Each structure stands twice: as C-alpha cells, then as structure tokens.
Amino acid sequence: MTADALEPLSFPIDAAGWERFSDERPRARLAAVQDVDARLKDGVALSAIERLELWNDADIALAEALSEANLLSEAHPDPTVRATAESHVQVMEALSSARLLDRDLWRVFADAAADGLDDEAARLLAHVLRDFRRGGVDLEDATRERVRILTERDTELSLTFSRNIREGRREVKVAPEGLAGLPQDFIDSHPVGDDGLVTLTTEYTDLMPVREYASARTTRDALTSAYNELAWPENHQVLAELLEVRAERARLLGFSDWADYETETRMIGSGAAIPEFLARLDAASAEAAAAEFVRLQERLRREVPDAETVTIADFWYLLSGLKHEDYDVDPQLVRSYLPFDRVLPGVLDVTGRLLDLEYVPIAESTWHADVRSYDVMRGEVRLGRIHLDLHPRDGKFNHAACFPLAPGIRDRSLPEAVLLCNFSRGLLEHDEVVTFFHEFGHLVHDILAGRQRWARFSGVATEWDFVEAPSQLLEEWAWDADVLRSFTANAAGEPIPAELVAKMRTADAFGRALEVRRQLGHSNVSYHLHVDRPADLQAATEGWYARTSPVQPLPGLHPYAGFGHLTGYGACYYTYQWSLVIARDLLSGFGAGLMDPESAERYRREILEPGGSRDARDLVAAFLGRDYSFEAYREWLTPRA
Incomplete structure (x- = not known):
C-alpha cells in the first residue's frame, strides 16, 4: 500500500x-x-x-x-x-x-x-x-x-x-482607565460591565497584550499576579507529592535523582551535566543582561520615579517601550500588518514552499468548529493530515503545543498531528507569529518523519533535548523581510515594509540576554525542585527566580503551581536552551538564503525525515558536515553593535 x-x-x-x-x-x-x-x-x-x-x-x-x-x-x-x-x-x-x-x-x-x-x-x-x-x-x-x-x-x-x-482560568477586574495604553481593538472587545469595571482573564489573548501595552502598572501587576497563581493552591500538594514520587522511583532504579534518570536517554547524558550547562549559559549572558537591565531600570523610573525593583510584570512593557523609543519599533504598528486571517495562510504558504508541501483543506467533522484540517500533499501523494485548533475556549489547553494524533508507519498508517494554540482572531503580536512558526515546526517534523518502519522512531521521537531545535530554527522565518512581505498586509493592503522588519530585528537583540536569564530561571526551578525537593516550594521557587535574573518575580506568589512543563519536561527544562544552541548553528546551513531549495531539501532529508531513527548528533553532523558548536549561539546572544 x-x-x-x-x-x-x-x-x-x-x-x-x-x-x-x-x-x-x-x-x-x-x-x-x-x-x-x-x-x-x-x-x-x-x-x-x-x-x-x-x-x-x-x-x-x-x-x-x-x-x-x-x-x-x-x-x-x-x-x-x-x-x-x-x-x-x-x-x-x-x-x-x-x-x-x-x-x-x-x-x-x-x-x-x-x-x-x-x-x-x-x-x-x-x-x-x-x-x-x-x-x-x-x-x-x-x-x-x-x-x-x-x-x-x-x-x-x-x-x-x-x-x-487547564481549568485554572482566573479573572481580574480593573477600572476602565486601567486599560490605558492598550490597542483600541482590545479596549473595544472588553466592554465596561454593570459594576463599572472591565474583566480581564489569564487567557493569552488578554495576558500578552496587557503585559506589553498596559501603562497602568497596577493592571500589569494584577493580571500577572493572577497568572502566577494559576492552579494554586490545588497544585501545591500535587507537585509536592510528585517530586517525592519521582525521587523515590529514581533511587529504586539506581539513579542518584530524577534528573539523572531523565537525562540517561538525552543528548546531555547525565543530571550532573545540567548545572554545568546552565553555568555556561549564565557566564555567556551575565554581562549583556546587566547592561540591558540598567536601561530597563532607567525606563521604569521615568514613569515610577521611586521604583526600586523591575518585576516580571514590568518586563515586556519596558522592553516594548524601549524598542519603540530607541529603535523606532511601534508594536501596535507591527501588529497592524498581522491579521490572523493573513498569518494563517502565510504560515502554510511559507512552510509549503520551503518543504515542498501543499496543504489541502479538508471539510471533515472534528472535535470543535474552530478546527481547520488539511491533507499534507507532495504532488499526488498524501503524506499526512494536520489539524489546527488555534483559538482559546473554556476547558482547552491554554498554552501552545503540537500534539501527535496518529503515528506514521510506512505502508500502515498515515501520520496526523494537531496544533493547540490560543491566538487572537484579530490582529496578532509578532511574538504570536513567532510562536506559530515554532509550533508549526513541530507539526511538519511529525508529518515528514512519519514514514518509519518502527513506531518507536516515528515523528518527533528524537532525544528530548533536541526536539525543540527544528522548531526554534523555523522561528527565523518569522523575522525575514521577504518572508513577512509575502503574507502580511495592513488595512490598506500594504505589506510590512522591509525597513520596519530591519528595525524589528535590531530591536529584538535588545533584551535577548535578559530573556535567557528568564529561561535560566525556569531551568533552575525545574532542575532544583526535582533534585533538592525543598520543603518550602514557594520560597525556593521565588529564590531561584530572584537569584537568576535582575528582573524580579512578584513576591509571595506560586508560579510553580502553574508551571505546566514540570510534568512532561520534569527536571529538564534546560532543553529549550540546549536545543537553541543547536538551532542557531543549524541556521548556518541556510547560508544561501532561507528559501534556498537545495538547503531546504537537505534539511528535510537529514534532520526532519529520519525522525528518531538516528541519534540527534548524527542528524546534525549529517546536515552541517561537522559537530555543532556553541559559537553561533554566543554570537546571537551578544551581537556586535
């Protein structure tokens, strides 16, 4: 067959x-x-x-x-x-x-x-x-x-x-003036209630715009605090027991701790190598992050003269403000070119041209009317089927991820996979477009690697600390002026100007080291909760975040209760940065251009299509012609002015 x-x-x-x-x-x-x-x-x-x-x-x-x-x-x-x-x-x-x-x-x-x-x-x-x-x-x-x-x-x-x-959605109510700074379409979609207040939720469609645009610090603090209390107190005891269960299980199986158990099958090789890798990231980002933080602090004090602390509720707002003022990147202007109804076909078109695929819409019953389904075709051959469930609703997974649906087995079963995301139905932030490309990277990886003989190696069945690299690589296409020009348009039908994209790329470098520090915070929490198993989860989590980044956590909250990666990723959240090191190096294989057909064909053949049938190091070496290195990541993290 x-x-x-x-x-x-x-x-x-x-x-x-x-x-x-x-x-x-x-x-x-x-x-x-x-x-x-x-x-x-x-x-x-x-x-x-x-x-x-x-x-x-x-x-x-x-x-x-x-x-x-x-x-x-x-x-x-x-x-x-x-x-x-x-x-x-x-x-x-x-x-x-x-x-x-x-x-x-x-x-x-x-x-x-x-x-x-x-x-x-x-x-x-x-x-x-x-x-x-x-x-x-x-x-x-x-x-x-x-x-x-x-x-x-x-x-x-x-x-x-x-x-x-998933079921921990929170709401906060703010006075109408608390929406100052937010886009008009956001304000229009959040009417004042009978009580004279506006309701905001912890769904991404509210959270992300508020974090970036709300000039009222009290609004940012309130919604960020609510988000950092997701599933608390419900998940406190659940996590405490889960950490003990994993520690005992690892010990009985002959491992020193849960991190050691998890890493045996991963590229990094051992639990002890995790803090060593994190220390390397710390050293690479510390100086640049300190310089970036000074600018954030100065920017906050322009609005709050007596502010002593830049918190995580300030982080995206201050970054956005500085990028607007110092780099001439107005995020609301950028989003005016990114209506969802153009971004969706744009992602399909770009990845289709890159990977020699066509996505044919299918009118079939699914689990919800929002779901869009497509057959993935190459010529006359159907390679798989994808389902895109892209908008928030009650009871639905509230982040962004790719879910395998049917394993692809050569001559036996067709691969199918699903994106669960929570995008606005209107204008998107550029960060959401980057997320869309990222998650779509998992989706096409799962489909293209779905012609294996053995189910064990089908789809994204690579080492867990490599699996993010193809998706992180695909993010780069969301920063390319020619790629963006191919599908963006504002209300007048004009594509995003190349000059604006160039400014966006320059501005994106600012805050990059601080973002790595934020990711280091997540990685330290993930690792130390499993290895140290502190008696006071709240104090320990807040302490690791506080020590890792100059941007401070909001005090007294319980973000560990809503840290969904603690189940699947366990002690190994480090994998996002490990994969990013590889992804930045993989980009060098596209030296002839992001849409170069020869590079893309070699990438499909050497990285995506083998799935888990070969070790990740061998996949990377086959594509690059050498082992990967740390240098591309280091240069990306601290670009020359």
Missing part, C-alpha cells in the same frame, strides 16, 4: 459518537496490546525480527490510544469526553509501565539474538532492552512492585497537575 492510499482518521459527528470514540477505541487498543504480549510470550520459536515486529504492533496500538486520549483530554469541549479520555491516558500509561516490569516479556527480548538484524532493527532492540532496565524489570519482587506503584502514581499526579492548570 502506498502512502497516498492510507486512510486518515474519521471523527464522530455527534456527542454520542464522541463519547463512544473516547471510550471504545482505547479499550480496543488495550486488548490488541494484551494479545500481542500473549503471542510474544508463547512464541518461543520466533526470530528476533519477528519479536520486534510484534512489539512494534503493540507500540502502534499504544501510540494511537495515548495520542487520541491525550488530545481529547486537552481539547474536547465536552468535559465528560475530556474526563473519559484522561482516565484512558492513565490506564494506557499504567499498561506501558507494567509491560516494562513483566519478566516474561523481558526474556523474549533478552534472549533474542541480534544476528541478522539490520542497523535500525538492532537499534530498536537496544532501545527496548534499555526501556526494560529503566522500567525496573530486573529488580527484586518487592522493589519492582514499588516501582510499579510509583510509576502509576506519577501518571495520576501529572494528569491532575495538567488538568488543574
């Missing part, structure tokens, strides 16, 4: 259908996995390749069930469907961990002779055996059972943590 003959998913058309879809499909896949496991245990005479092929069948079933359930738990508008899907995530995660504790299954592969396997199959066998070891299969019985309990509890707590954030 050819790729274009593979059928995509078909979704229900009514509420009853969605209830069945969210319940019956994972149950069927659970049964399929159990059947595979029985056949493996009974198949004494199976060859190594036959054992791997059966394991692959189970991997496919698990990936299908988990991807669908994860998506529905985060995006479906019906809370009953979300709850059903979340319960199946927990069941399937428990099954996955239980399989890795099954000694009979382990022996199936421990006894498999690798003779005759090709390189990719041998790599899969090595990964499977490593997974069994990391699952705890070789521990004595009581310890093995304890690991099983801890693993399942980790899943339960992580799901609860994410659900509390």
Whole structure:
C-alpha cells in the first residue's frame, strides 16, 4: 500500500459518537496490546525480527490510544469526553509501565539474538532492552512492585497537575482607565460591565497584550499576579507529592535523582551535566543582561520615579517601550500588518514552499468548529493530515503545543498531528507569529518523519533535548523581510515594509540576554525542585527566580503551581536552551538564503525525515558536515553593535 492510499482518521459527528470514540477505541487498543504480549510470550520459536515486529504492533496500538486520549483530554469541549479520555491516558500509561516490569516479556527480548538484524532493527532492540532496565524489570519482587506503584502514581499526579492548570482560568477586574495604553481593538472587545469595571482573564489573548501595552502598572501587576497563581493552591500538594514520587522511583532504579534518570536517554547524558550547562549559559549572558537591565531600570523610573525593583510584570512593557523609543519599533504598528486571517495562510504558504508541501483543506467533522484540517500533499501523494485548533475556549489547553494524533508507519498508517494554540482572531503580536512558526515546526517534523518502519522512531521521537531545535530554527522565518512581505498586509493592503522588519530585528537583540536569564530561571526551578525537593516550594521557587535574573518575580506568589512543563519536561527544562544552541548553528546551513531549495531539501532529508531513527548528533553532523558548536549561539546572544 502506498502512502497516498492510507486512510486518515474519521471523527464522530455527534456527542454520542464522541463519547463512544473516547471510550471504545482505547479499550480496543488495550486488548490488541494484551494479545500481542500473549503471542510474544508463547512464541518461543520466533526470530528476533519477528519479536520486534510484534512489539512494534503493540507500540502502534499504544501510540494511537495515548495520542487520541491525550488530545481529547486537552481539547474536547465536552468535559465528560475530556474526563473519559484522561482516565484512558492513565490506564494506557499504567499498561506501558507494567509491560516494562513483566519478566516474561523481558526474556523474549533478552534472549533474542541480534544476528541478522539490520542497523535500525538492532537499534530498536537496544532501545527496548534499555526501556526494560529503566522500567525496573530486573529488580527484586518487592522493589519492582514499588516501582510499579510509583510509576502509576506519577501518571495520576501529572494528569491532575495538567488538568488543574487547564481549568485554572482566573479573572481580574480593573477600572476602565486601567486599560490605558492598550490597542483600541482590545479596549473595544472588553466592554465596561454593570459594576463599572472591565474583566480581564489569564487567557493569552488578554495576558500578552496587557503585559506589553498596559501603562497602568497596577493592571500589569494584577493580571500577572493572577497568572502566577494559576492552579494554586490545588497544585501545591500535587507537585509536592510528585517530586517525592519521582525521587523515590529514581533511587529504586539506581539513579542518584530524577534528573539523572531523565537525562540517561538525552543528548546531555547525565543530571550532573545540567548545572554545568546552565553555568555556561549564565557566564555567556551575565554581562549583556546587566547592561540591558540598567536601561530597563532607567525606563521604569521615568514613569515610577521611586521604583526600586523591575518585576516580571514590568518586563515586556519596558522592553516594548524601549524598542519603540530607541529603535523606532511601534508594536501596535507591527501588529497592524498581522491579521490572523493573513498569518494563517502565510504560515502554510511559507512552510509549503520551503518543504515542498501543499496543504489541502479538508471539510471533515472534528472535535470543535474552530478546527481547520488539511491533507499534507507532495504532488499526488498524501503524506499526512494536520489539524489546527488555534483559538482559546473554556476547558482547552491554554498554552501552545503540537500534539501527535496518529503515528506514521510506512505502508500502515498515515501520520496526523494537531496544533493547540490560543491566538487572537484579530490582529496578532509578532511574538504570536513567532510562536506559530515554532509550533508549526513541530507539526511538519511529525508529518515528514512519519514514514518509519518502527513506531518507536516515528515523528518527533528524537532525544528530548533536541526536539525543540527544528522548531526554534523555523522561528527565523518569522523575522525575514521577504518572508513577512509575502503574507502580511495592513488595512490598506500594504505589506510590512522591509525597513520596519530591519528595525524589528535590531530591536529584538535588545533584551535577548535578559530573556535567557528568564529561561535560566525556569531551568533552575525545574532542575532544583526535582533534585533538592525543598520543603518550602514557594520560597525556593521565588529564590531561584530572584537569584537568576535582575528582573524580579512578584513576591509571595506560586508560579510553580502553574508551571505546566514540570510534568512532561520534569527536571529538564534546560532543553529549550540546549536545543537553541543547536538551532542557531543549524541556521548556518541556510547560508544561501532561507528559501534556498537545495538547503531546504537537505534539511528535510537529514534532520526532519529520519525522525528518531538516528541519534540527534548524527542528524546534525549529517546536515552541517561537522559537530555543532556553541559559537553561533554566543554570537546571537551578544551581537556586535
């Protein structure tokens, strides 16, 4: 069967259908996995390749069930469907961990002779055996059972943590004059209520404009404070227990701490290497950040003469003001060229031309009327299907991310993936356009890498500290004047001027080191919460943020309760900067221009299409012709004047 003959998913058309879809499909896949496991245990005479092929069948079933359930738990508008899907995530995660504790299954592969396997199959066998070891299969019985309990509890707590954030929307009320400085279209869409006040929410469509434009410091403080209290106090005890569960699990599995456990399978190699890498970032950014901070402090004191502290609620407002005043970049002028209805087709057009793809709109039922679906085509061949769910609503995932939906398996299943974002339906900030390109980078990576033989290597299944690099690289296209000119237009139909884009690029360099310090704060919180496990989460978190950056946290708040990356990324938030080091170097491979077809074809072939079938270092070396280095990142961080 050819790729274009593979059928995509078909979704229900009514509420009853969605209830069945969210319940019956994972149950069927659970049964399929159990059947595979029985056949493996009974198949004494199976060859190594036959054992791997059966394991692959189970991997496919698990990936299908988990991807669908994860998506529905985060995006479906019906809370009953979300709850059903979340319960199946927990069941399937428990099954996955239980399989890795099954000694009979382990022996199936421990006894498999690798003779005759090709390189990719041998790599899969090595990964499977490593997974069994990391699952705890070789521990004595009581310890093995304890690991099983801890693993399942980790899943339960992580799901609860994410659900509390998703449902933790907050509101603040401000006087109408508190909207001073905000764009007129924002003010028009926030009418004064019967109580004489304006309601603002912690949704990105309110939060981001307020942080950047609100000249009333009290408004910025109020909404930023509310955002930093998402899911508190609900998530306080959830996180406290999750940290203890992970620490005990890591210890029982023979690791010094959770960071050491997580990094064994990543490029960085060890937990101890995380603070070493963060120290390198600290040294590279400290001097430039200090100089930038002086300018922020001076700018704040023009409005608040007695201000002693620049807080995170001031950060984006002051940056925006300085970029306007010192670099002649008016963010409201920039956004006038970025209506959502032009940005969406623009992202599709640019990535289509770059990667030799066409996105054909599909009129199919999905989980919400906002969702736009497209077949991803190259010529007459359908490579996959994507779904874009791009606007906020109650109960929906409230950040921006790519969710796999169906694993791409050569000649078996068509890859599908979903973007869940929270963009305005009107004018976008340029930062939102950058985010759109970033998340779309994950999306095309998942589709283009979806022609693998083995589910384990399909899509964005690379080392977790490399997975952001292709997306961070694609952000660069959102800063290119020719790219932006191809789809932007203001109300008069005029594209964004190249001169303005040049100013934007110059202005973007200002504040870059301080932004790295902010990311260092997140990385330190992520790492130290898991490794140190402080008794006072609030004080410790506030302390790490305060020590990392001269831009201070708002005091007395609980941002750790809404730090969604603490579940999936665990102790390893460092990966965003690790990937960025690589992404800045990958950009050198486009020396002939961002839309150069030869560079783009080589990038697709060497970086995107292999998925996880090769180690990330080998992918990068194949594209660059050398190992990656830190120098491109260093130059980007501290550009010459």
